[in-house]
Structures are given as structure tokens and as C-alpha cells.
Amino acid sequence: MGALPDLSVDIGGLRIKNPVLAASGTFGYGDELTCFYDPSLLGAIIVKGLSLRPMPGNPPPRIVETPCGLLNAIGLANIGIEAFVEEKLPSLGTIRTPVITNIYGHTVEEYAEMAERIEKVDGIAAIEINISCPNVEEGGMAFGTDPDTAAMVTDEVARNTTKPVIVKLTPNVTDITIIARAVESAGAQAISVTNTLLGMAVDVATRRPKLANVIGGLSGPAIKPIALYLVHKVVEAVKIPVIGLGGIMDYQDALEFLIVGARAIQVGTANLINPKTAMEIITGLTDFCVRKNISNINQIIGALETNGEDHEKKGDRKN
Amino acid sequence: MVEEVVSIESNREIGKDTFLMGFRSTSLASLAKPGQFLMIHIDRAAKDPLLRRPFSIHGILDGNRLMILYKTVGKGTSLLSSLREGDPISVIGPLGNGFTLPRPSEKTLLVAGGMGIAPLFFLAQALKKVQKRTIEMFLGFPSAQEVVIIDQIKDFNVDLSLTTEDGSLGIKGLVGDLLDRHLGQELTEKPVIYACGPSAMLKKIAQKAIRCNLRCYVSLEGYMACGLGICQGCAVKRGNGKDKPYYYVCQDGPVFSAEMIDWEVM
Numbered sequence: 001m002g003a004l005p006d007l008s009v010d011i012g013g014l015r016i017k018n019p020v021l022a023a024s025g026t027f028g029y030g031d032e033l034t035c036f037y038d039p040s041l042l043g044a045i046i047v048k049g050l051s052l053r054p055m056p057g058n059p060p061p062r063i064v065e066t067p068c069g070l071l072n073a074i075g076l077a078n079i080g081i082e083a084f085v086e087e088k089l090p091s092l093g094t095i096r097t098p099v100i101t102n103i104y105g106h107t108v109e110e111y112a113e114m115a116e117r118i119e120k121v122d123g124i125a126a127i128e129i130n131i132s133c134p135n136v137e138e139g140g141m142a143f144g145t146d147p148d149t150a151a152m153v154t155d156e157v158a159r160n161t162t163k164p165v166i167v168k169l170t171p172n173v174t175d176i177t178i179i180a181r182a183v184e185s186a187g188a189q190a191i192s193v194t195n196t197l198l199g200m201a202v203d204v205a206t207r208r209p210k211l212a213n214v215i216g217g218l219s220g221p222a223i224k225p226i227a228l229y230l231v232h233k234v235v236e237a238v239k240i241p242v243i244g245l246g247g248i249m250d251y252q253d254a255l256e257f258l259i260v261g262a263r264a265i266q267v268g269t270a271n272l273i274n275p276k277t278a279m280e281i282i283t284g285l286t287d288f289c290v291r292k293n294i295s296n297i298n299q300i301i302g303a304l305e306t307n308g309e310d311h312e313k314k315g316d317r318k319n
Numbered sequence: 320m321v322e323e324v325v326s327i328e329s330n331r332e333i334g335k336d337t338f339l340m341g342f343r344s345t346s347l348a349s350l351a352k353p354g355q356f357l358m359i360h361i362d363r364a365a366k367d368p369l370l371r372r373p374f375s376i377h378g379i380l381d382g383n384r385l386m387i388l389y390k391t392v393g394k395g396t397s398l399l400s401s402l403r404e405g406d407p408i409s410v411i412g413p414l415g416n417g418f419t420l421p422r423p424s425e426k427t428l429l430v431a432g433g434m435g436i437a438p439l440f441f442l443a444q445a446l447k448k449v450q451k452r453t454i455e456m457f458l459g460f461p462s463a464q465e466v467v468i469i470d471q472i473k474d475f476n477v478d479l480s481l482t483t484e485d486g487s488l489g490i491k492g493l494v495g496d497l498l499d500r501h502l503g504q505e506l507t508e509k510p511v512i513y514a515c516g517p518s519a520m521l522k523k524i525a526q527k528a529i530r531c532n533l534r535c536y537v538s539l540e541g542y543m544a545c546g547l548g549i550c551q552g553c554a555v556k557r558g559n560g561k562d563k564p565y566y567y568v569c570q571d572g573p574v575f576s577a578e579m580i581d582w583e584v585m
Contacts, residue, residue, distance in 0.1 A: 028549045035320055056564045059584075063542045063552030068366045070544055077551045077565070221366040249366065272545035273360065273370055274409070275322070 005289035006296045007282070009043075009263050011241045012164040012189025014098060014126050016043040019258065019297060020282050023245050023268035024049050024102035024128060024168075025074070029088040030095060036275040040096040041282060043264060047084070049102040049130050052110045054080035064201050064210040069222030070269050071199050073213035076104055076133055081114055089123055098125030102168070103157075104133060108143075111153050115160035126163050129153060129188075132170030132195035134217045144170040144195075147182035158187030166243065168192035169234070171223075176230050177237035184238045192243040192266065193231045197223050220269045221247040228256055235261030235302065249277065251284025261302040320547075321346050322411045327402050328384065334467040337434075338400050340387045341380070342408070348383040350413050351376050353420075353442040354538055354574045357387070357412035358546035361399045368395040370544050373569075375438035375515075376413065388437040388468065414546050415573045418442050418536055421511045423451050429477075430457045430524060432494050432516025436468055438538050438573075439515055447475045455510065456480070457501070459494025459520075463487035495520040502527055509533055522585045525577035535577040541568030556581035 007018035024046040027033060039045055057077025064071045079087070081103070092099050101124050105111035111129065118124050131144035131153055143149050150167070158165045167183040169176060171194040180191055196217025201210040209215075227246020235242050244262030248254050249270045257265045270277040285297065294300060323344055330340040347357070358371040372395045377388040391397045402408070418438075421427045427450060431439045436458060446454055454475065459482040460466045466488055472479060481489030482497050490497060494516070509531075514524045515538040528535030541553030548570035555566050558581045566572060566579065 026549060032547065032549055036322065057551060057554060060554045061542045062554055063544055063550065065368065065370050068369055070369060072552060074551050220369055272550050275547065
């Protein structure tokens with residue numbers, strides 16, 4: 001066998017050594033899981049969603065397991081952007097892979113202010129805008145369900161930073177492609193698809209919701225087919241790279257997203273179960289490429305065979 | 320903290336719906352302290368149940384055999400109970416802070432409700448080596464069928480009081496109420512209390528201990544996805560927190576000093 005396959009991809013001007021990212025909220029602030037493996041091996045790390053000021057999060061119970069899924073209503077508990085920059089970021093300097101911040105604002109102005117703050121900081125490679133959190137009262141998903149406000153937030157952030165801007169979309173809309181096109185026009189360099197699906201669970205004995213927040217966001221293998229479909233739709237609708245996520249547990253799941261056209265993928269819930277998942281996916285993708293004589297991962301990206309039904313996509317294939 | 324795939328050595332029903340499982344791990348055994356817990360992945364290939372399950376370390380036998388005591392309450396524990404000798408499980412641990420041990424001469428009182436005995440047995444095992452005096456232990460179970468582990472406890476230097484809710488063995492009633500009456504007497508000496516069990520029981524004990532100005536440690540449960548401080552699922556309201564209103568059971572606990580928790584919302 002010859003040289004190892006080239007797994008590097010480009011997401012909106014950010015070159016990463018492989019297409020496997022740790023999803024926001026499942027990898028802490030970047031330094032918690034170092035006892036399991038060296039996070040430098042990942043394509044990039046997206047740290048826990050940050051807000052302008054610290055947020056306490058929702059009352060418990062915040063988590064409930066449902067079949068093949070995890071329903072959560074954490075409520076964006078986080079230490080705030082300032083504490084992250086002061087206390088966490090310095091120790092992340094030793095990690096030799098891009099660190100991406102995920103930001104959340106209560107208002108459009110807060111998003112802009114955070115982008116401005118991050119712009120001044122070295123060591124943050126890109127910004128992922130969270131307009132898709134279902135578990136907060138103000139802002140969050142509200143920004144991501146309307147194309148005009150989604151565009152407004154994207155535009156405000158893009159105008160305040162030179163770093164690549166990734167917008168993380170919610171699946172909780174009728175037509176995700178409308179939102180995707182709106183944020184693309186507003187200056188997004190990449191799109192993450194998808195955040196959690198709204199859901200709930202009830203304790204039949206007490207008739208109470210199992211989450212104190214009543215509703216939560218569903219993640220895990222239960223949502224994978226939906227996430228894959230949404231990635232497929234968005235890939236067709238926009239020209240900018242799409243980062244796929246939703247229930248990816250192993251390299252085969254990752255391949256499905258790459259084949260439908262995701263330029264990269266994020267590992268989320270799986271990190272909470274097996275902290276080594278992302279690492280194992282990188283190994284799995286490498287071995288797969290070697291077995292299949294694929295020298296460059298881009299040969300797989302968008303390589304979906306659809307017997308001509310998916311006509312538009314065919315002409316765009318990268319192999 | 321280590322992640323290890325281990326083979327189950329024993330897994331048998333020792334009381335109604337109550338199982339005792341053992342596996343060997345020199346690294347986990349050498350790190351484990353009473354009060355700490357493990358995250359166990361019962362079937363790594365399965366997507367349902369999806370998450371690992373947290374279990375208190377129940378004790379260590381023969382130097383490197385870790386014991387887990389559990390009740391089958393749902394899909395995860397039922398699946399665990401079906402595993403046999405030689406079956407692999409993935410274990411992450413030891414996690415959490417563990418108990419602060421009493422001074423060797425200090426009057427020590429252990430209170431367990433149901434599966435609350437799981438971590439307190441490990442504590443009693445450790446105290447056997449360091450504690451000079453007889454430990455007082457209050458154990459409560461729903462019924463005689465569910466009473467487990469008391470024969471092993473009798474090997475320790477303990478003064479045991481047993482309750483069952485239906486009165487089928489020991490004193491009829493709740494163990495929390497028995498302790499409440501005990502603490503209501505004239506105490507010649509203030510004990511340090513270690514408690515684990517249902518939250519209603521812990522609430523009663525903790526509030527009593529705070530009123531009586533007794534040192535009291537409780538081991539809490541929480542819904543958690545990871546056990547590693549990442550998901551922030553296992554929030555518990557702080558008794559004294561304004562800027563930071565929540566503790567996380569997995570990283571700040573599972574053992575808390577009673578006054579650290581806001582018992583009004585428990």
C-alpha cells in the first residue's frame with residue numbers, strides 16, 4: 001500500500017487535516033477529554049456554546065434518555081466568553097488543531113459584540129453561530145427559524161470578524177433550504193446541519209414531563225436519518241460547504257454524511273458515551289480509504305449515486 | 320481516570336430484583352475511593368440503551384475485584400442483569416470525589432435506604448481498616464425480600480439497625496424516620512453522618528443534620544449522560560450559590576456536605 005490517504009478538507013477558508021470535528025457541547029471547553037486521546041488529532045474542536053455573560057442553565061432534570069436518543073434541556077450553561085478567553089483559551093494553545101467557538105446571543109447585538117470580542121483573540125480559528133438552541137427562552141432557535149433574522153445575525157457576525165463564520169441551523173423548520181440560502185447570502189462561509197430536534201417525554205406515573213424545561217432537544221442515532229436528509233437538502237441548495245451532524249456514532253455513519261455531500265462531520269452525543277469516538281472515526285475513515293484505494297477524502301464527498309433522480313447534484317460531483 | 324473493557328466475573332441475583340456483579344481491574348481498584356462511581360457501557364454495539372449508566376463502587380474484594388450492587392429498574396439495568404460470566408463491559412472511572420473519611424476516633428453513623436447501601440458498604444469496608452470504634456449503621460429496605468448484604472456487614476465492627484417498610488424484617492417503617500428519632504434523643508456525642516438513598520430520605524436527614532449542627536455527607540444521584548463533566552446534565556441546586564447556582568453531581572459530587580445543597584427544591 002502507498003501513502004496514507006489525504007483526509008484534509010476546506011470548510012469556508014479553514015483548512016483542516018481531517019473532516020472530523022468535535023461538536024459543541026460534547027467536548028467541554030476542549031481540555032477535559034485529554035486523558036482519552038490527544039485532541040490535536042481531530043480536524044477541529046468546537047467548544048461549548050458561549051454567551052456574552054455566564055449562563056446558569058436550566059433546572060434539573062436536564063437529561064432523559066429515549067430509545068436510541070438523548071433528550072436534553074441543558075439551557076446553554078456556560079462560563080461566558082470573557083472567562084473562556086481568560087481561563088480556558090490559554091491552555092488550549094497547546095492543542096495543535098483549530099479551535100472554533102460556538103456563540104449564542106439573546107439579541108442580534110450580543111452576537112455582534114461576541115464576534116467583535118473573538119476577532120481580537122488569537123487561537124480561535126472560526127466562529128460557529130448557534131441560532132438553533134431549542135432550550136433557551138430568548139433568542140436561540142427563534143433566530144434560526146426565520147430567514148430574515150437568521151440572515152441579520154449572520155451579517156452582524158460576519159461584519160465584525162475576519163474569521164470564517166459557520167452557521168449552525170435548526171431542523172425545526174418547514175424548509176431548511178430557505179434558512180440555508182438566507183445565511184449564505186448574508187455572508188456565512190459554511191453551514192452546520194443540524195442541531196437537535198424538539199422533543200419531549202412524559203412520566204406516565206406522575207404525568208409530569210421528564211425534563212424540568214418540559215421540552216428539549218433530541219440527539220443521537222434516533223435523529224440520524226433526519227439529519228442526513230437535511231444535509232442532503234442543504235448541500236443541494238447552497239454553494240458553501242456543509243458540515244453534517246446528528247447521531248454519528250461510527251465511521252460508517254460519517255461516510256453516509258460525506259457521501260451525501262457534507263464537507264466535514266461533527267461528532268456530538270457519541271463523545272458522551274465513548275469519548276474516543278471521534279478518534280476511532282478518523283482511524284475508520286483512513287482504513288476505509290486505504291481499503292477502497294481512495295487517495296483523497298474529497299473523492300467520497302458528494303459521491304452519492306442516485307440513478308439520475310437527483311439530477312442537479314450529479315453535475316457537481318467532485319470525483 | 321481510566322477506560323477499560325473488562326470481563327464480568329460474577330453477576331447474580333442476591334435479593335428481589337437486586338444483583339451483585341463483580342469484575343477484576345487492577346488499575347480501577349488501585350484508584351477507587353469509597354463514594355466514587357463508574358460509568359458502565361453495558362453493550363457497546365447497541366444503540367438502545369444508548370448511554371452509559373452510573374454505578375457506585377460497592378466494594379473491592381481480593382485486592383482487585385470491583386463489586387457493583389444494583390437493582391433492575393429499567394432497560395439498562397435489566398440488560399446488565401442478563402450478562403453472564405465472561406461478557407465484556409466498558410468501564411470509565413473512578414469518577415467523582417468520594418467520601419471524606421471521619422477521624423479515627425469520631426462517632427460515625429451510616430444511613431442507607433435501598434440501593435443507597437451500595438457506596439456505604441465500600442465506606443464501611445474502608446472504615447474497618449482505620450476506624451477504631453464501632454460504627455452505627457441504619458439500613459432500610461422495602462421488604463425482607465429486598466434485604467441484601469447485611470451478613471457481610473456483620474463482619475465489620477458495626478452496630479446495625481434494620482428497617483423494612485412493610486415490617487417483614489427489623490423495625491417497621493422508613494430508615495430516615497428511625498434516624499430522625501435517634502437524632503431526636505439526647506446525644507452524648509455528635510456523630511458524623513454518611514447517607515445515601517432516595518432523595519426524600521436524604522432531604523429529611525440533611526435538614527435534620529443542618530438543624531442539629533452535625534457534619535453530614537450525602538451521596539447524590541443525578542441523570543447524567545457522560546459522568547465526565549461534559550454534558551452538564553446532572554445539575555443540582557446549590558444551597559449557597561448566587562453566581563453559580565448549580566453543582567454537577569459527576570464532578571462536584573456525588574458526595575456533598577449537606578449544607579452545600581438547596582434541599583427545598585429536592
